Amino acid sequence: MPRLVIVDVDKCVGCMSCMFACSRRFGEGGLAKSAIHVSSIGGVERGFKVVVCRACENPPCAAVCPTNALVRREGGGVVLNPSKCVGCGNCARACPIGAVQWDYESMKPIICVHCGYCVNYCPYGVLSLSR
Amino acid sequence: MSEPIPRKVLYIDLSSKRYWVEDRLDLFEEYLGGTGVATKLLEEELPRNVDPLGPENVIVFAVGPFNALYPTASKTVAMFKSPHTGNLGESHAGGRSAVAIRLAGYGAIVIKGASDLPVWVSVHGDKVYFRDARAIWGMTSSHTVGRILREVEPGSGVRTIMRIGRAGERMISYANVITETYRHFGRLGLGAVFGSKKLKALVVSGKGSVRVVDRKAYREVYDKIFKLIVDSPLMKKYHEIGTPINVRVLNALGALPSLNLQKASIDSADAISGEYIATNYLGRRVSCAHCPVACIHLAVVREPYEEEPYFYKTTFIGYDYEPIYALGSMLGAGEARDVLRLIDLVDSYGLDAMTTGVVLAWATEALSRGIISEKDLAGVKLRWGDYNAYMKAVQYIVEQPTELYRDLARGALYAARKWGGEDFALSFGGNEMAGYHTGPAAYANFAFGARHSHLDSAGYDLDQETIGRTPEPGELVRRLYEEESWRQVLTSLVVCLFARKVYKPEVVSEALKPLGIEMSVDDLYSLGRKIYREKYRLKLREGFRPEDVSFPRRIFETPTPHGLLSPEYMEKVKLEYVRLIREVTGEGASGHHDG
Ligand code: SF4
Ligand code: SF4
Ligand code: SF4
Numbered sequence: 001m002p003r004l005v006i007v008d009v010d011k012c013v014g015c016m017s018c019m020f021a022c023s024r025r026f027g028e029g030g031l032a033k034s035a036i037h038v039s040s041i042g043g044v045e046r047g048f049k050v051v052v053c054r055a056c057e058n059p060p061c062a063a064v065c066p067t068n069a070l071v072r073r074e075g076g077g078v079v080l081n082p083s084k085c086v087g088c089g090n091c092a093r094a095c096p097i098g099a100v101q102w103d104y105e106s107m108k109p110i111i112c113v114h115c116g117y118c119v120n121y122c123p124y125g126v127l128s129l130s131r
Numbered sequence: 132m133s134e135p136i137p138r139k140v141l142y143i144d145l146s147s148k149r150y151w152v153e154d155r156l157d158l159f160e161e162y163l164g165g166t167g168v169a170t171k172l173l174e175e176e177l178p179r180n181v182d183p184l185g186p187e188n189v190i191v192f193a194v195g196p197f198n199a200l201y202p203t204a205s206k207t208v209a210m211f212k213s214p215h216t217g218n219l220g221e222s223h224a225g226g227r228s229a230v231a232i233r234l235a236g237y238g239a240i241v242i243k244g245a246s247d248l249p250v251w252v253s254v255h256g257d258k259v260y261f262r263d264a265r266a267i268w269g270m271t272s273s274h275t276v277g278r279i280l281r282e283v284e285p286g287s288g289v290r291t292i293m294r295i296g297r298a299g300e301r302m303i304s305y306a307n308v309i310t311e312t313y314r315h316f317g318r319l320g321l322g323a324v325f326g327s328k329k330l331k332a333l334v335v336s337g338k339g340s341v342r343v344v345d346r347k348a349y350r351e352v353y354d355k356i357f358k359l360i361v362d363s364p365l366m367k368k369y370h371e372i373g374t375p376i377n378v379r380v381l382n383a384l385g386a387l388p389s390l391n392l393q394k395a396s397i398d399s400a401d402a403i404s405g406e407y408i409a410t411n412y413l414g415r416r417v418s419c420a421h422c423p424v425a426c427i428h429l430a431v432v433r434e435p436y437e438e439e440p441y442f443y444k445t446t447f448i449g450y451d452y453e454p455i456y457a458l459g460s461m462l463g464a465g466e467a468r469d470v471l472r473l474i475d476l477v478d479s480y481g482l483d484a485m486t487t488g489v490v491l492a493w494a495t496e497a498l499s500r501g502i503i504s505e506k507d508l509a510g511v512k513l514r515w516g517d518y519n520a521y522m523k524a525v526q527y528i529v530e531q532p533t534e535l536y537r538d539l540a541r542g543a544l545y546a547a548r549k550w551g552g553e554d555f556a557l558s559f560g561g562n563e564m565a566g567y568h569t570g571p572a573a574y575a576n577f578a579f580g581a582r583h584s585h586l587d588s589a590g591y592d593l594d595q596e597t598i599g600r601t602p603e604p605g606e607l608v609r610r611l612y613e614e615e616s617w618r619q620v621l622t623s624l625v626v627c628l629f630a631r632k633v634y635k636p637e638v639v640s641e642a643l644k645p646l647g648i649e650m651s652v653d654d655l656y657s658l659g660r661k662i663y664r665e666k667y668r669l670k671l672r673e674g675f676r677p678e679d680v681s682f683p684r685r686i687f688e689t690p691t692p693h694g695l696l697s698p699e700y701m702e703k704v705k706l707e708y709v710r711l712i713r714e715v716t717g718e719g720a721s722g723h724h725d726g
Pocket of ligand 2: 022034052114115118
């Protein structure tokens with residue numbers, strides 16, 4: 001199974017095109033559904049960090065889920081079953097790199113599905129889908 | 132989740148520390164957003180003929196239906212009464228401001244009243260906090276203020292931090308508001324209005340979603356626009372060298388204002404050019420939120436500390452064409468490093484770079500002609516190319532140790548009216564010129580543009596297109612009006628004007644459909660004319676008289692690519708503009724404005 005990887009974070013210009021793309025998967029604008037997060041490292045002059053799910057083989061987020069709403073995905077990472085999720089937020093706290101984003105509208109985690117949609121909108125080759 | 136058409140307006144009253152939200156779908160349906168809606172909100176809220184630095188002045192920030200939905204729709208429009216010209220103030224900036232305001236759920240934010248103690252205001256979604264800013268008031272550098280607020284405020288990555296520097300606190304009439312460190316609500320003194328309200332900063336964060344009516348069509352139009360932007364020459368032009376590509380171009384044309392426009396080219400142009408800076412100083416490019424272009428260029432300047440060996444201070448300095456013109460060629464710069472250091476200082480005080488450069492250029496010439504003395508300048512001997520002197524003078528404009536500096540803090544025209552030298556004060560309706568000595572259209576644009584911005588009717592573009600075949604005055608004014616009224620639509624959506632060639636009328640019409648807005652190309656054009664009309668009505672209401680506009684003599688003394696401009700020709704242009712404005716607004720010279 002493919003997974004999303006960062007090729008060269010130093011090329012990132014902070015345009016957020018990837019974040020908007022991820023939200024647009026559901027046909028809506030804005031950023032509420034974005035599983036990828038870009039922010040400056042203390043001021044844009046120092047560059048950006050691009051936080052995405054690493055597709056861990058043994059994901060800590062799944063380990064702390066009280067309802068088994070997160071199940072391990074083939075090839076790493078997890079798949080969210082929203083009907084089981086109670087919105088406790090354990091997974092977001094357990095991810096050491098902060099890759100579990102939070103949807104404040106549905107009060108549930110946003111989990112990267114490694115679809116690679118965002119890759120098509122990064123003009124600077126920061127992202128890629130590795131197979 | 133926000134609706135496809137913005138509708139919520141957040142009102143903040145700094146006097147009572149209250150805030151409330153009103154549903155103003157009526158305004159957004161009629162005027163889209165941005166410039167259109169801001170004009171109407173200001174007209175509603177601003178009492179007639181108030182002091183721009185009094186508590187009655189009002190600040191409006193507005194975004195539009197394309198923000199957070201389409202790429203390169205990255206701008207926020209600010210409107211207020213300008214302390215610099217005494218008339219309508221309008222200034223646009225990008226950074227993260229537009230996306231943050233819209234995704235916090237708002238179409239516009241209206242700020243009224245004045246605080247008694249320094250405050251900063253944070254808007255996080257539907258919560259608004261008034262925070263004590265006494266500890267950060269008076270800080271030397273606006274950059275430090277940005278750093279502190281980044282640490283203490285939430286919303287990293289999805290927020291805007293608009294702030295003023297010392298210049299704004301001291302109400303210098305051309306103080307700006309800085310956002311995300313390298314973007315500015317640059318012109319016409321919004322920073323001074325912040326300062327007069329004791330408002331140090333406005334932080335807005337939001338990460339909501341925006342609903343569209345037709346999801347499939349939305350994604351299709353999005354892809355089309357995204358591709359147009361990424362494949363367009365604009366991408367290359369603005370990304371690689373950025374706006375400073377103009378330095379060489381205009382210099383070769385003989386249209387680069389230099390040495391207070393005593394010349395229109397400069398020998399050192401190569402050493403302050405975009406190509407040169409990109410090769411020698413460029414450190415990083417960054418982008419406004421939701422714009423793939425990344426036109427923001429940051430230079431790296433490394434300076435050794437004198438006392439300590441191998442110890443350097445490394446500074447990132449944002450640069451663009453306009454600051455290079457105003458603080459570079461206008462002041463006789465020899466090499467880019469000096470210009471970059473001056474840009475950084477001007478930025479850290481929060482002064483508008485364009486106005487500051489023109490003011491310093493006026494003062495340099497005034498000193499050489501004996502109109503002002505070194506004593507008036509508190510011992511600073513201004514000389515073309517002497518950047519230590521310019522650094523000192525900028526500091527004094529903020530600190531104001533003498534009467535002259537107090538006057539310079541109000542602009543070139545204000546100082547010239549008092550001390551003499553109006554002929555070479557490069558000011559139009561009280562606002563200092565932009566960097567284009569391209570011909571008659573540029574000057575008509577500076578003088579009669581609804582916001583005095585070169586970007587709104589693009590006179591410099593028209594001039595460059597028509598070299599060798601200068602249009603008749605009537606034709607010139609008609610074309611400027613057409614362009615400017617169309618751009619009112621773009622700045623209501625609000626897209627960055629750098630993407631204007633992508634957002635053609637047909638594309639805009641198509642992109643509005645998935646939001647449930649049906650507007651034909653003709654509808655869009657007539658909306659543009661309507662916004663122009665409403666804006667000019669507001670200007671007339673506030674006392675603008677097109678009949679009183681005059682041009683500084685200097686523009687007739689230095690040849691342009693259209694040859695020497697003739698005062699008679701420009702007088703005809705003025706008469707055409709007067710007629711147009713009176714006709715469009717339906718208000719005669721003695722008309723509607725009551726005193
Ligand atoms: S969300 Fe975090 S912990 Fe879970 S798989 Fe992704 S990176 Fe690993
Ligand atoms: S790979 Fe898919 S789910 Fe993951 S961040 Fe990119 S668009 Fe979002
Ligand atoms: S699209 Fe690419 S350059 Fe833009 S923010 Fe995302 S990773 Fe960075």
